[in-house]
Amino acid sequence: MFDLKPLFDDIDPNSPLIIAGPCSAETEEQVLSTARQLAAKGIKIFRAGIWKPRTKPGGFEGIGAEGLKWLQKVKEETGMKVATEVANHEHVRQALEAGVDLIWIGARTSANPFAMQEIADTLAELKYDVPILVKNPVNPDLELWIGAIQRIYNAGFHRLGAIHRGFSSYGKHLYRNLPQWHIPSELRRRIPELPIICDPSHIGGKRELVAPIAQQAYDMGFDGLIIESHCDPDCAWSDKDQQVTPEILNVILNTLVVRDEKITTENLTMLRQQIDEADNELLEILSKRMRICREIGQYKKEHGMTVLQSNRYDEIMQSRVKLAEEMGMSGDFMKVVLISIHEESVRQQLEIFNNKA
């Protein structure tokens, strides 16, 4: 269905595509210093956000077109290719006119079909032959992701790839954006010829998660990585917790194991990752349930009620066991789980009752 071309003729499509650079271009000095250090480590494609889509107004919204001049200097001085994010007609025009070698579309933009069509129309109108990477939309919607890719493809751009940067969700999690690995895996199944690279920086949101997530991506046969790297991460103007120095990036890249055999979706690693995700969700739900229990405990204490109310307990047991059976699980197994959860809930409520405060 998709007749794709390699992203770059002078970069081997069989070895991982590595893109690195700061979340944002901040100053000329920060851009050039980071770029020089990355080039010295053998990085071939430099990234830097010029226009930054921030959740709330008041944050650093990017240096704007001025930063394009710094990217030109990076090209001239280091010979690296340069990449930036575009989100509308003007970004595309200015980036391409400034000689940007690769553009990517961010997660908030790929979730918006109007913006995607505007970008596709601009690309078609300007006719620069540029490779384009489309990040997954912030919400876990594979069809929306494919739709965004299709709009660019239909505009006549066949040097295309996807970036998996995880999916946002409400509440506190280990990851900044949940990986939901089965979604890029399904994208791979649907469009096998499309290169998919992983963005462990935005998935993890923390420096220490970059390496393990990057390794998972390699284990699953991803085609490369885009990693945020900054000459002085602690002082970064955006995403400081997830950026690594070029030195650390180099260590990470050298310790990653690149598998020769690409792993299929049925593979054990993939299934184990799904189990890990399911367990994380289970733990989050359990801790939420315990929190609510403690709130109920407080309420009962304040209203002179007893901890144990047997009709409520019976009702919970019966309805959950029935539901579990309808979901194909054993009722006996569910009773054991519920008894154990209930015991812990009672223990937690008694703790609140015994607390004199």
Ligand code: PEP
């Ligand atoms: C980025 O790459 O800096 C960025 C803004 O990423 P995302 O669109 O994935 O949030």
Ligand code: MN
């Ligand atoms: Mn970022």
